[in-house]
Amino acid sequence: MLNIIKCKQVCFLISVTSSQHMDDFIRVLEQVEYRNPGLQPVNVLRGLRRAAGLRDEFMQHFLGTIREDSTSEAPVMDSNLSDFIGRAVHHQVTERGREEGVVLTADGTTVAMSPVLLGIEAGLVSKTRCQVRGLYPLTLARNLGLSFQRFHSSLLSHRLGPDGCWDDVTSPQVFTLSDKPSLATDALVNGGMDGVILGMEVSAQSQRPLKLSSLLRTYYCHHLEVEGLDTAPRLISRLRRENFRELARPPLLQRQVVRSLVLQRRLIDHSTMLSQEKEELTAVVREGIKEFVHKYMDCPAIIPRCQWGAAPYRGTPTPLSLPLSFMYIHHTYQPGQPCLTFQQCSADMRSMQRFHQDDRGWDDIGYSFVAGSDGYLYEGRGWHWQGAHTKGYNSKGYGVSFIGDYTSRLPSQQTMELVRDRLASCAVGGGRLVGNFTLYGHRQLVKTSCPGDALYSEITGWEHFGVRECVQYVQM
Numbered sequence: 001m002l003n004i005i006k007c008k009q010v011c012f013l014i015s016v017t018s019s020q021h022m023d024d025f026i027r028v029l030e031q032v033e034y035r036n037p038g039l040q041p042v043n044v045l046r047g048l049r050r051a052a053g054l055r056d057e058f059m060q061h062f063l064g065t066i067r068e069d070s071t072s073e074a075p076v077m078d079s080n081l082s083d084f085i086g087r088a089v090h091h092q093v094t095e096r097g098r099e100e101g102v103v104l105t106a107d108g109t110t111v112a113m114s115p116v117l118l119g120i121e122a123g124l125v126s127k128t129r130c131q132v133r134g135l136y137p138l139t140l141a142r143n144l145g146l147s148f149q150r151f152h153s154s155l156l157s158h159r160l161g162p163d164g165c166w167d168d169v170t171s172p173q174v175f176t177l178s179d180k181p182s183l184a185t186d187a188l189v190n191g192g193m194d195g196v197i198l199g200m201e202v203s204a205q206s207q208r209p210l211k212l213s214s215l216l217r218t219y220y221c222h223h224l225e226v227e228g229l230d231t232a233p234r235l236i237s238r239l240r241r242e243n244f245r246e247l248a249r250p251p252l253l254q255r256q257v258v259r260s261l262v263l264q265r266r267l268i269d270h271s272t273m274l275s276q277e278k279e280e281l282t283a284v285v286r287e288g289i290k291e292f293v294h295k296y297m298d299c300p301a302i303i304p305r306c307q308w309g310a311a312p313y314r315g316t317p318t319p320l321s322l323p324l325s326f327m328y329i330h331h332t333y334q335p336g337q338p339c340l341t342f343q344q345c346s347a348d349m350r351s352m353q354r355f356h357q358d359d360r361g362w363d364d365i366g367y368s369f370v371a372g373s374d375g376y377l378y379e380g381r382g383w384h385w386q387g388a389h390t391k392g393y394n395s396k397g398y399g400v401s402f403i404g405d406y407t408s409r410l411p412s413q414q415t416m417e418l419v420r421d422r423l424a425s426c427a428v429g430g431g432r433l434v435g436n437f438t439l440y441g442h443r444q445l446v447k448t449s450c451p452g453d454a455l456y457s458e459i460t461g462w463e464h465f466g467v468r469e470c471v472q473y474v475q476m
Helices: 002-016 022-035 041-052 057-063 079-089 113-125 135-152 186-204 212-220 237-247 250-269 275-298 342-359 413-429 453-459
Strands: 102-104 110-112 164-166 175-177 324-331 369-371 377-379 397-402 433-441
Touching: 022 041, 022 079, 022 102, 022 212, 041 079, 041 113, 041 212, 057 113, 057 135, 057 250, 079 113, 110 113, 110 186, 113 135, 113 186, 113 212, 135 186, 135 250, 135 275, 186 212, 186 237, 186 275, 237 275, 250 275, 275 413, 324 413, 324 453, 342 377, 369 413, 377 413, 397 413, 397 433, 413 433, 433 453
Parallel strands: 324 397, 324 433, 369 397
Antiparallel strands: 102 110, 164 175, 369 377
């Protein structure tokens, strides 16, 4: 019997170590905890840091030095576990544009693990509740600052991003960036925000978590009920941006970034930043934070086409002339049920694209963006290419559809806020929609019942709604 158990453990390790999925990372972490019963989460984290080589002077300044000869306070790990953790946590971007040290989460977003774990460790070792020493520098601020500096010196094409896509969302192994990388990719920013949120959370708890794996599973693996995010707990990864907005104000981020770079100079470069240089740095950081706030705090997270499995565009796309003046609201009608998972929303997107391309004869899925009930928007034609959503008006506005039939019910409040507040604000702030844009329901421009009686009645109360007689629709 003992040999059978050992065989199952070995087979288990072989199966998980080939995939860079958060579920697999948590299962490996559970193996570490199982083999080291009674070991405190902070010591498990130090063991993970050791396996991943996270031990520079900057980290040690806040978290202390990892003693190589310490065995009583470090987890025992075999080479399989240690190798997997090293691959999953040690972050780098290769010359071929592959981002390593990142994992795919169940909600479809990609997260760098090092800032997540550093944030949690900072929260666990903090002596003051809700005031975590080193929280922002370890998770987010240093990476942002270094990226802002390199961009200012014209050594980078972008201050922030980009995102990318996995080779396989079922068994992800290789994550390839969509453009030239900054020093603060989307995955690093996602991990940094999660590290801030979780680090602050554990520092505020009167009782520290018993297991690190349980904390990560609760945060990343929550299954939504039929009401969607409206009844979901606060502390889940799908609400990453909402939670981060509540914790981090732009002036705070700016101060933390500047302080991180001053400390980096002292600890790593062994030099002191002069006053004039610090003033110039502050100006550079101020511009960078403006872009960060727009991209990651004002804008909603959008699942890119390659992530949901889009087929290629057929033909040549027509560019839009920005900014546009209108936003048109739709519902899909079919699929008729809201989608609550990345897997289901992605399947719905592929189904709609096949219908639009094969049955309707269109070049691509018609909508600009599609709102799932899983907390995310899905990229259709996107910001720059003309859609096929509102006949006669496609060149004048974005077509945004809600997955589901909203004839007699409404999408969740969270899903409507995603479009009404976040997407609209993002479009205006990014120069894609004019500030005084007009919002119409599909039925006001085309003979259709879309976006459903219930949803249409709802949007008549939204800001920017334009009063216009609906085109008469007779249901056959």
